[in-house]
Amino acid sequence: MTNPADPRAWTAGMTLAERRWLIGDLETQATYGQRVLVLAESGDWAQVVVPGQPTPRHEWGYPGWLPKVQLTDGRSFGHLAGRPFALVETPTAWLYDDPRRTRRAMELSYNTRLPVLARLDRAVLVATPSDGPKWLAASDVSVYASAADIPRPTGPELVAASRMFLGLPYLWAGTAGFGFDCSGLTHSVYAAHGITIPRDAQDQANAGTPVTREQLAPGDLVFFARNNGTGRVHHVGMYAGDGYIVDAPTNTDTEESGVEYVRLDEHRYAHEYAGARRYL
Structure with a gap:
């Protein structure tokens, strides 16, 4: 700790x-x-x-x-809240002590946001809560004046972002590029594209716009529930198109699971399908 x-x-x-x-x-x-x-x-x-x-x-x-x-208690850091910010758009990105990025300082997750102090062609200087100014590779981030300036995504763009994490081991409660749980993946991908959705699968299933299975489009969220789909929602994935989903299935007692790209009708929880929601 x-x-x-x-x-x-x-x-x-x-x-x-x-x-x-x-x-x-x-x-x-x-x-x-x-x-x-x-x-x-x-x-x-x-x-x-x-x-x-x-x-x-x-x-x-x-x-x-x-x-x-x-x-x-980053009061000086908090005073920078109104500045443009760098949004990490790669699975992880390194903070560096120098603009040439030769001295690594710390690894950051996807969807991390830090205030921008200066920009060069290949590097962005950002503020940190307590470690002073650091540099990020410009290729790892996008810079926005405000959260409202993040472009509204298309469904395929959300799917492409989710697929960056294929194979990443499942982590209960994870919302970062070091490991996701099922709803942490969907929540974080939407958040990185400027859209706030509920954190947990059951709550994600209760919000958004209902979508029939026949109407599924890339970026829609699909849900699975106990009692053959009639009980409490316990899992969520993102519809990827052509009958496939991207999801972060939980580990079993004998096997570590990773983020996967799998046919919806062949998913381990296919018999528990409980509907879909759209947030775009």
Whole structure:
């Protein structure tokens, strides 16, 4: 438990049993530099909510506890909130200490947003919460004046973004390029394209516009539920077109799962299909 956290090292050292143990014990994930709201403190831990991750559990965002050491009272960083920001659009991207990008400082996830201080042809200088100015490769990010300036995506663009993560091992509560759970993948891909949808699968299934199976189009979300599709939703994937979906299926007791591209009618949960929703 460090500040900044090192999710790459954390996930790389996990056994399958340890990944399975996380199920039900982790809540969600906030990316580096993301604002959270502190609700309570207890010893070395703080209860926070993550704005931008809608849930019925709290009106301000997704709730959970995290070590206080991973929080920064970045008041000077917060004052930069109105500046243009760099949005990471690759699965992960490195922060560097120098504009030539020879000295790596920290690996960031997809959908990380940091305020821009300066731009060169091949590098972007960004502010960090507590580590001073750092550089990103210009090819890893897009720079926007505000979140409202992120172009509205097409369905195929959402699918292409999801497919960048094929093979990435499943991580319960993950919302980052180091590992996703099923709804973390769909939520994060939409978020990186400027569209906020609920954080969890059941809530994603309750929002959006209902779509019949015959009307499915790329970018639609498809859902699977207990009791042969009639019970509580437990899984979500993104329809990719031509009868395929992209999804992050959970690990089993004996097999680690990765983000996959699979036919909808051949999916492990095909018999639990429970409908689809459109957010475009």
